[in-house]
Amino acid sequence: MTIALGLKIGEVAKQTGVAVGALRYYETLGLLRSERGDNGYRYYPLAAVQQVQFIKKAQALGFSLEDIAEVLNVHQRGDIPCELVQSLLQTKIEQLDAQIQEMLAFKADLERYRDRWGTRHPHPQPGDICPLIETVPFSS
Amino acid sequence: MTIALGLKIGEVAKQTGVAVGALRYYETLGLLRSERGDNGYRYYPLAAVQQVQFIKKAQALGFSLEDIAEVLNVHQRGDIPCELVQSLLQTKIEQLDAQIQEMLAFKADLERYRDRWGTRHPHPQPGDICPLIETVPFSS
DNA sequence: GGGGACACTACAGCCCGCTAGAGGGTTTAG
DNA sequence: CTAAACCCTCTAGCGGGCTGTAGTGTCCCC
Numbered sequence: 351m352t353i354a355l356g357l358k359i360g361e362v363a364k365q366t367g368v369a370v371g372a373l374r375y376y377e378t379l380g381l382l383r384s385e386r387g388d389n390g391y392r393y394y395p396l397a398a399v400q401q402v403q404f405i406k407k408a409q410a411l412g413f414s415l416e417d418i419a420e421v422l423n424v425h426q427r428g429d430i431p432c433e434l435v436q437s438l439l440q441t442k443i444e445q446l447d448a449q450i451q452e453m454l455a456f457k458a459d460l461e462r463y464r465d466r467w468g469t470r471h472p473h474p475q476p477g478d479i480c481p482l483i484e485t486v487p488f489s490s
Numbered sequence: 491m492t493i494a495l496g497l498k499i500g501e502v503a504k505q506t507g508v509a510v511g512a513l514r515y516y517e518t519l520g521l522l523r524s525e526r527g528d529n530g531y532r533y534y535p536l537a538a539v540q541q542v543q544f545i546k547k548a549q550a551l552g553f554s555l556e557d558i559a560e561v562l563n564v565h566q567r568g569d570i571p572c573e574l575v576q577s578l579l580q581t582k583i584e585q586l587d588a589q590i591q592e593m594l595a596f597k598a599d600l601e602r603y604r605d606r607w608g609t610r611h612p613h614p615q616p617g618d619i620c621p622l623i624e625t626v627p628f629s630s
Numbered sequence: 631g632g633g634g635a636c637a638c639t640a641c642a643g644c645c646c647g648c649t650a651g652a653g654g655g656t657t658t659a660g
Numbered sequence: 661c662t663a664a665a666c667c668c669t670c671t672a673g674c675g676g677g678c679t680g681t682a683g684t685g686t687c688c689c690c
Contacts, residue, residue, distance in 0.1 A: 631690100632689105632690095633688100633689095633690095634687100634688095634689095635686100635687080635688085635689105636685105636686080636687070636688095637684100637685075637686065637687085638683100638684075638685070638686090639682100639683090639684085639685105640681100640682090640683095641680100641681090641682090642679100642680085642681080642682105643678105643679085643680080643681100644677100644678085644679075644680095645676100645677095645678095645679105646675100646676090646677100647674100647675100647676105648673105648674085648675100649672100649673085649674080650671105650672085650673080650674100651670100651671090651672080651673100652669100652670085652671085652672100653668100653669090653670095654667100654668080654669085655666105655667080655668070655669105656665100656666075656667065656668090657664100657665080657666070657667090658663100658664085658665080658666090659662105659663095659664085659665095660661100660662090660663095660664105
C-alpha cells in the first residue's frame with residue numbers, strides 16, 4: 351500500500367492544458383512548487399491544478415509571469431505581513447481598472463473609425479498612408 | 491527653393507517618442523511607409539505621427555504588430571471592398587469587448603482574494619502552496 | 631521481464647519586438 | 661572646410677515564454 355504522493359506532471363498538464371515543459375519552466379520561476387519522489391519525479395498537490403489555472407488567467411490578461419509570481423509567493427520571501435498581500439492585490443486591481451478604462455476608450459476609437467468608414471470615407475487613394483487616418487499628402 | 495519632402499525619421503521619432511530603430515522595424519512589417527529621397531533617406535508625411543500614435547495605443551492594449559498591420563493595411567492587399575474593413579474593425583471591437591469582460595471578471599476574482607485575505611484567512615502555514623488558493627496538503 | 635509510456639536534466643532554438651554596433655554616406659552649423 | 665549630427669544597411673543579441681531534442685532513468689501492464 352503506497353502513500354499517495356499527488357499528481358505527476360503529466361496529469362497536471364492534462365488537466366490544465368499547459369505543456370509539461372511549461373510547468374517545469376514555471377517551477378524555475380518559482381511560480382509552482384512540487385515535492386520530489388525518490389525517483390526524482392515531481393509530485394503536485396491537487397490544488398496545483400487551480401494554481402495553474404489562475405496563472406493562465408492572469409497571464410491572458412497581460413500579467414507577466416514575474417508579476418504573477420509576486421502575487422502568488424508573497425508570504426514566502428521572509429515574514430511579510432498580511433497587509434502587504436492586500437496592498438499588492440490592491441495595486442493589481444487598480445492597474446487592471448486603469449487598463450479597462452483604456453480599453454473602453456480604444457474601443458470607442460475603433461467604433462468611430464468603423465462608423466466614419468461606413469458613412470463618409472472616400473475610397474482610398476493611392477497616396478493614402480492609411481485608410482483610418484486623415485491623409486496628409488506629401489507637400490510639393 | 492527645395493521641395494518639402496516631409497519628416498525625416500528622427501523627427502518622427504522625436505514627436506512620437508518611438509525609437510528610430512523601431513520605426514524602421516515597423517516599416518519592415520508594413521506598418522509604416524515612407525518615401526525615399528535621392529539621398530536614400532526616409533521621408534514621412536505629417537500623418538505618420540498620428541499613425542505611429544495609433545500603433546502605440548493599439549499595442550499597449552495587447553494587439554500584436556501583425557494585428558495592427560492587418561487593420562491598417564487592408565486596402566493595400568488587392569482591391570478589397572470597404573465592407574471588409576468594417577468587418578475587420580467589427581471583429582477587433584468584439585475581441586476588445588470580450589477581453590474587457592474577462593478583465594472585469596478577473597478583477598472580481600482579485601477582489602475576492604483581497605477581501606478573503608483580510609477577513610478570514612489564517613496566516614500561511616508551511617504546507618501551503620499559495621496564500622490565494624485553498625490549500626490541499628499532500629495526502630499521506 | 632520486456633516494451634511502451636512517462637519522467638528526468640541540460641541545452642538549443644524560436645517568435646516577438648525591439649536595441650546596439652559596425653561600417654559607411656549625407657547634411658548642416660560655424 | 662570641417663566636425664558634429666544625422667541617415668543608411670546589415671547583422672547580432674536580448675528578454676520573455678516557451679518548445680524540441682538528446683540522452684538517460686523509471687513505472688507499469690501484459
